[in-house]
Amino acid sequence: MDLGQGNAKMAQRREPVLTAAKPELRSGLAVGQHLALPPEMKVLLSRGFPASMVDWACQMGSYHGDNPARHLLRQSLITEETYYSAVAESCGVPFLPDGSFRPLVVGDVVMQFGEGEAGPLLIGIESGRPIYAVAPALEDVADMRTLLQRHPDWSSCIRVTTPSALRIAITVLRAPAGELEQRFPEMSARERITPGQYSGLSMLSSGFAAGMILPLETQAFAFSLVVGMSCISTGCGRIVSAVRASALALCDRVEPHFGGDASGSADEWPLYTVLVPLYREAAVVPGLVAALASLDYPQERLDIKFLVECDDHDTKAAFSGLLFSHMEVVVVPDGRPRTKPRALSYGLAAARGEFVTIFDAEDRPEPDQLKRAVRRFRASPDKLACLQASLSIDNAGDSFFTRQFAMEYAVLFDQMIPWFSSEGWAFPLGGTSNHFRRSALIEAGGWDPYNVTEDADLGIRLARFGYDSAALNSTTFEEAPVTWKVWYAQRARWYKGWLQTCFVHLRDPGLLLKQAGLAKTLPMSILIAGSLVTLAVHPLFTLALVGYCLGLWGLPLTDGLVGQMVVILSGLTASVGYGAAVFASLTAARRRGIPLRILDLAGIPLYWLCASLAFYRAIWDFVVRPHHWHKTTHGTARNRLLPVANTIS
Numbered sequence: 001m002d003l004g005q006g007n008a009k010m011a012q013r014r015e016p017v018l019t020a021a022k023p024e025l026r027s028g029l030a031v032g033q034h035l036a037l038p039p040e041m042k043v044l045l046s047r048g049f050p051a052s053m054v055d056w057a058c059q060m061g062s063y064h065g066d067n068p069a070r071h072l073l074r075q076s077l078i079t080e081e082t083y084y085s086a087v088a089e090s091c092g093v094p095f096l097p098d099g100s101f102r103p104l105v106v107g108d109v110v111m112q113f114g115e116g117e118a119g120p121l122l123i124g125i126e127s128g129r130p131i132y133a134v135a136p137a138l139e140d141v142a143d144m145r146t147l148l149q150r151h152p153d154w155s156s157c158i159r160v161t162t163p164s165a166l167r168i169a170i171t172v173l174r175a176p177a178g179e180l181e182q183r184f185p186e187m188s189a190r191e192r193i194t195p196g197q198y199s200g201l202s203m204l205s206s207g208f209a210a211g212m213i214l215p216l217e218t219q220a221f222a223f224s225l226v227v228g229m230s231c232i233s234t235g236c237g238r239i240v241s242a243v244r245a246s247a248l249a250l251c252d253r254v255e256p257h258f259g260g261d262a263s264g265s266a267d268e269w270p271l272y273t274v275l276v277p278l279y280r281e282a283a284v285v286p287g288l289v290a291a292l293a294s295l296d297y298p299q300e301r302l303d304i305k306f307l308v309e310c311d312d313h314d315t316k317a318a319f320s321g322l323l324f325s326h327m328e329v330v331v332v333p334d335g336r337p338r339t340k341p342r343a344l345s346y347g348l349a350a351a352r353g354e355f356v357t358i359f360d361a362e363d364r365p366e367p368d369q370l371k372r373a374v375r376r377f378r379a380s381p382d383k384l385a386c387l388q389a390s391l392s393i394d395n396a397g398d399s400f401f402t403r404q405f406a407m408e409y410a411v412l413f414d415q416m417i418p419w420f421s422s423e424g425w426a427f428p429l430g431g432t433s434n435h436f437r438r439s440a441l442i443e444a445g446g447w448d449p450y451n452v453t454e455d456a457d458l459g460i461r462l463a464r465f466g467y468d469s470a471a472l473n474s475t476t477f478e479e480a481p482v483t484w485k486v487w488y489a490q491r492a493r494w495y496k497g498w499l500q501t502c503f504v505h506l507r508d509p510g511l512l513l514k515q516a517g518l519a520k521t522l523p524m525s526i527l528i529a530g531s532l533v534t535l536a537v538h539p540l541f542t543l544a545l546v547g548y549c550l551g552l553w554g555l556p557l558t559d560g561l562v563g564q565m566v567v568i569l570s571g572l573t574a575s576v577g578y579g580a581a582v583f584a585s586l587t588a589a590r591r592r593g594i595p596l597r598i599l600d601l602a603g604i605p606l607y608w609l610c611a612s613l614a615f616y617r618a619i620w621d622f623v624v625r626p627h628h629w630h631k632t633t634h635g636t637a638r639n640r641l642l643p644v645a646n647t648i649s
Contacts, residue, residue, distance in 0.1 A: 039090035040083065040141065041068065047086070053077055067138040080162040084135065088160035091145050098165040099183055099443060101133055119166055120158075129156065135163040176349035180445035186507060187461060189450040189500040192626050194507050217562045224569040227541050230533035231573045233526050235580030238411065241419040242587040272370050273303040273353030273438070277343040278315050279631060281361040285318035288361055293324055296367040302326040303352045307343040310334050337627040340431075341447035341454035348438075348446050357435040362479040365389070365433060369474040373435040376472060385440035385467035386459070388421075389433035390414055394477040396594050401487045403600050404607040405480035410588035413471075416527075421471035426463035426520040428456035428501075428528065433476040440467050450627050451504070453497020460505050460524070464515040481632065488614050489630040495535070495618035498528060500626065534577070535615040538608050545574060578605060 037045075041054050053072065061068035072078045081097055088095035104122045118140070120132035136144045148155055168182050181188040193201070211219065274292065278285075292304055304327040308316045311334070319329050330350055332343045344358065355377065359365060373387050390413040396406035413430065420427040434455065444458070444465045451457045459469055481487040505512055512521060582601050589596045621628060 038068070038142070039145065040086040043086040043089045044078070044082075049078070069138050080164055084160055084162045087136070087141050091148050091155070091158075091160065093148070093155050093158045093160055096133055096159045096161040096165065098162065098168060099445075101159070101161070101165075101169060103169055118163070119161075121166055121169070123159070123169075131159060132157055133159045133161045133166060133169075135161050135166050176345045176446070179345060180448050181450075184445050187445065187448070187464075187504060189448050189457070189504050189626070192500070192622065193503055197503060197507065217566070220566045221562050221569075223537070223540075224566045224573065226533065227537050228569045228573040230530040230537075231577035234530035234534060235576040237416065237523075237527065237530075238580040238584035241411075241415040242584045244419050244422070245415045245587065245591065269298055269301045269371070269374060270354040271301050271303060271352055272297060272374070273305065273347075273351040273356045274370075275305055275307060275344055275347040275351070275356060275358050276361065277307040277340050277347070277358070278361050279309050279312055279343075280315060282314040282318040284361045285315065286322060288363075289319070289322045289324075289327070291364045292327070292359070294367055295365070295370060297370045299324065299326045304328070305330045305347050305350060307332055307347045309338065309343070337449055337629070339449050339452060339454075339627065339629045341451060342449035344447045344454070345449060348441065351438060354438060355435060356438045356441060358432050359476070360432045360478070363432055363476050364394070364478075365476040366474050369433070369472070369476065370435075372474045373472055376470070377435075377437065380470075382437070382440075383466060383468050384470060385437050385444075385462050385465075386429065386469040387435040387472040388413075388417060388427075388429055388469060389435070389472045389474045389476050390417075391430050391433060391478050392475050392592060393480040393594075395479050395482070398480075398482045400603060400607075401484065401610075402480040402482055403594075403596075404603065405487070406592075406594050407585040407589055407596070407600065407604075408607075409478075409480075410592045410594060411584045414588050414592055415584060418471040420523060420527075421469070423523070424468065424520070425523045426516060427459055427469060427524055428453075428498075429459040429469065431455045432478070433474075435472065440465075448504075451497055451500050452493050452627065452629055453501060456498060456528075457501045457504065460501065460516070460521075463520050464505075464512065466515070484610075486632060488610070488617070490632045491611060491614035492617040492621060493630040495532075495615045496621050496626070498532060499618060499622050502528065502532075532615070534608070535612050538612045541570075541573070542605065542609060545570070 037054075037058075041058075045051060045054060054068070057068035057071045057077075060066070060071045069078075069083055073080065073083065085095040085097075101123045104124055118137055119134040121134070122130055123133045124131040134144070148158065168179075181190055211222065214222075274295075276288065276292070278288075281288075295302070304324075306319065306327065306329045308329055309332050316329060316331070323329070330347060332346045335342065348356065355370075355373065357370070357373070369389055373389075376387055377384065391409055392413070393402060393406035393409050396403050417427050431454075440462065444461050444467070447454045448457055462469060481490055581604050585601060585604065586596065588594075
């Protein structure tokens, strides 16, 4: 699989090296006619590279006593990957693009036998023979080719790559949380807003200010139109997903088989890594270990890693005497930003499994979830990179917020995401119980440590790399925040991450559409944009609606057509927006077995107002502390109901 989709950096070496200054290269004649042309240049010509550029590079190299390739690289006429792939072809050895390999570590030591960015770097063992990645300096290419010609058996041990790829591989190994930033800086949330986006926001602000001088009825019409489009589009989506839910669940009952069933040999099941990030979670450790120990998967094929921050001594100590042979604690070194995705990056660097999944400290997955994921992956093409299991709240009866949270999750994970999955659309992932092909996850750069809603970002990024995500018919039971304070902090972090994700992936909208395609991105864009717009304007809409119902002001503002349209749009928005939310919540709760009261459905508008307050807090945090992680406290539920199996069917 070609994993080199990063932007290769241009070589900048300046050693005054004289490339075999043959008279025929000094002549200025067509280079393609010279038999003495370096083999890698002949490869470039065979690929269609212009002979005039090769001729120019050879003349410049002869004039300056330098390597011709250096001039092509300095002028950005070719990339490092283009040149070094030609070197590999001329030497008769494979080429490794950026991101397609990692150093082999022996006793925490990187086995690099050369200085700088040339290698050789030990990257693996195949059939008992070591495999080395090398990136010869430009002036050493001919010597390496001669050496391989004298010792042809060495070719099976050598892989050619670029100096940048070697440097990134070693850097990422020492600090894996920086992999995305190193390989794909344009997809990292470290920078909040680009200069181009600042300009766009300035233009929007100016347009909004100019709109304030328009007649009041025109402003009211524009406001009602924006609110109506966002609420009606998301409302229709809720209705369609609720209607489709039963049919989709019926299709999911028929699952493909892989190898055998639970009675089969352990060797039939691939090695599976489970990553569990924790921070100040000592109280939940015993229950967490017990839940993961009950997974219906061969223990010898499990690789469970608990990711604990270096200063969290209590949580680390809580594992003493509890771990099984297939479990280990991975201590995440100190660093910034201190976020869950940063810890996951260290876990991914240590992962050994073909597949990788994440569980949170309070999660209780159904025992056969890993086997279901393996069967689905095995029956699907390689471009299926991620499976998202349903998340269900098991402490719904604790408070107003837990009941609303339970309905919200049931709508999203039991109706909306399965619908998007069935249509082949991209969707933002949940923060847990997403199962990945490890190779695809590494290719896409892993998690972004600077994005505080790393799951939503990764779902979009996988689509940009040409991968699919799908819903998995299995459930993980979670604990919802019980109090306003905890719920508010968690929700503000989520919305801040949505803002980060939007700004990252809209840095170049044209490139986003080219990579992921309109069919995948449009429904997801409507879902996210509609939700954010609704959160932003819902308090204003509610104020206008309540004021009208109380007779504080009348509608329409005027007797004209525009005034009547404002009334119609507002009525339609309220009917579809609230009605769809009630319908979707009711159907989802019934299918999930969540007992509802009339007050729970009537409380949806109030819950949305609370969400809007969290969204306003998210905007503030996005400006003043974009990478701060609001820690969600677990283990506060008063009554957790844990069904043995409650998969939606």
